[in-house]
Amino acid sequence: MESHFSLKVINLKKYFPVSRGFFAGPQKYVKAVDNISFVVEKGGTLGIVGESGSGKTTLARLVLRLIEPTSGSVYFDNKNIFELNKHELRRLRPQMQMIFQDPMASLNPRKKVKQILAQVLKLHTSLSSEEIHERILSLLEKVGLSPPELFLERYPHELSGGQRQRVCISRAIALNPRLLIADEPVSALDVSVRGQIIKLLLDIYNESRGDMTYIVISHDIALIKSMCKNTLVMYLGRMVELGETDRIIESPLHPYTKVLISAIPIPDPESARERKRIPITGEPPSLIDPPPGCHFHPRCPYVMDKCRTETPSYFQVDDRLVSCFLYE
Ligand SMILES: Nc1ncnc2c1ncn2[C@@H]1O[C@H](COP(=O)(O)OP(=O)(O)OP(=O)(O)O)[C@@H](O)[C@H]1O
Ligand SMILES: [Mg+2]
Numbered sequence: 001m002e003s004h005f006s007l008k009v010i011n012l013k014k015y016f017p018v019s020r021g022f023f024a025g026p027q028k029y030v031k032a033v034d035n036i037s038f039v040v041e042k043g044g045t046l047g048i049v050g051e052s053g054s055g056k057t058t059l060a061r062l063v064l065r066l067i068e069p070t071s072g073s074v075y076f077d078n079k080n081i082f083e084l085n086k087h088e089l090r091r092l093r094p095q096m097q098m099i100f101q102d103p104m105a106s107l108n109p110r111k112k113v114k115q116i117l118a119q120v121l122k123l124h125t126s127l128s129s130e131e132i133h134e135r136i137l138s139l140l141e142k143v144g145l146s147p148p149e150l151f152l153e154r155y156p157h158e159l160s161g162g163q164r165q166r167v168c169i170s171r172a173i174a175l176n177p178r179l180l181i182a183d184e185p186v187s188a189l190d191v192s193v194r195g196q197i198i199k200l201l202l203d204i205y206n207e208s209r210g211d212m213t214y215i216v217i218s219h220d221i222a223l224i225k226s227m228c229k230n231t232l233v234m235y236l237g238r239m240v241e242l243g244e245t246d247r248i249i250e251s252p253l254h255p256y257t258k259v260l261i262s263a264i265p266i267p268d269p270e271s272a273r274e275r276k277r278i279p280i281t282g283e284p285p286s287l288i289d290p291p292p293g294c295h296f297h298p299r300c301p302y303v304m305d306k307c308r309t310e311t312p313s314y315f316q317v318d319d320r321l322v323s324c325f326l327y328e
Helices: 056-063 087-096 115-124 129-142 163-173 189-205 221-227 246-251 255-261 269-274
Strands: 006-017 027-040 045-049 071-076 096-099 181-182 215-220 228-235 238-244 313-319 321-322
Touching: 006 056, 027 045, 027 056, 027 215, 027 228, 027 238, 045 056, 045 221, 056 071, 056 096, 056 181, 056 228, 087 096, 096 163, 096 189, 096 228, 115 163, 129 163, 129 238, 163 181, 163 189, 181 189, 189 215, 189 221, 215 221, 221 246, 228 246, 228 255
Parallel strands: 045 215, 045 228, 096 181, 181 215
Antiparallel strands: 006 027, 006 071, 228 238, 238 321, 313 321
16 A cells, blocks of 8 residues: 655654763763654655754754664655665665755855756766756756856856755756755845745745655744645754644744744734743753753743653644643
8 A cells, every 4th residue: 555655754863972071971962863753745845943953954864864863764655764775775865855054065166057967967867968968957947047058157156145055956856856855945045035945945846746745944933834834843852843834833832832933023013012922041951961851941931840850752732743741
């Protein structure tokens, strides 16, 4: 039977060992991704939101097996990608692509745009040089670098930030991936071009007509709202809430999500006045020595005694999962 899940992540963990000083005690770990599970349907969209250092990029890199997990599994097309051998993984690679957080760093500064794209096409297709050239022109056109001939011979530093991101997007879609992860796709860009890039990403998704599964990573839930049906909220390596984006924004359940949502600017001053902004207190704690119990408890306005010692599991509230004792 064919599964309708594109992606199924089970108890995924990535612990990075922290280098020890000469006199240091036992080995410590940064628990960048700590026991995360979720599914995304075929053609579905998932946003991953959380503050800097919460583990979003690490989670994405695990999902694409760009790094090996400490434990857990990622099923893509019903196969655990961590069990694939080199050959199988190489066949899967073109189908899972990522638009990286820093467009400048992800493009080779010594390669021209046409070489950057040709490299991917040569590696994973059997197209002739002529066909590759044609394909590059149509890819550039598709991502709004028009006329494409103008961009073929340019090096990354000869492009604007928005144009560079368009090149990254064209590379990510060059092989018609079935899973596309966009990691902070607009945060490095000037505000004036953000809207255009978001529109481009949405157009690409819509044109795929349900063939492409999208994951969008951002610290900005307003951006996620414009792109993703479901949202996973991360806090210090853990998933704190998972559910429909609109529902999460309407009525956030986890206290951390409440803080996150209350910080979204509201265009309408009338309703803005009515809404209470929840202040967040205290610095985000260190990932090396996270607080015991619920990681959020030192900053939580609703903290209870058990939050300081026990880790909440997931409680289901309607269609949502939330990791907080308020919903036990
Ligand atoms: N290769 C690595 N070795 C050691 N620690 C790492 C490594 N990669 C990430 N980390 C740590 O894991 C934690 C999560 O990092 P990650 O980049 O996943 O966060 P993020 O949510 O993407 O943050 P940002 O919003 O700033 O991009 C951080 O504390 C980071 O320092
Ligand atoms: Mg990141």
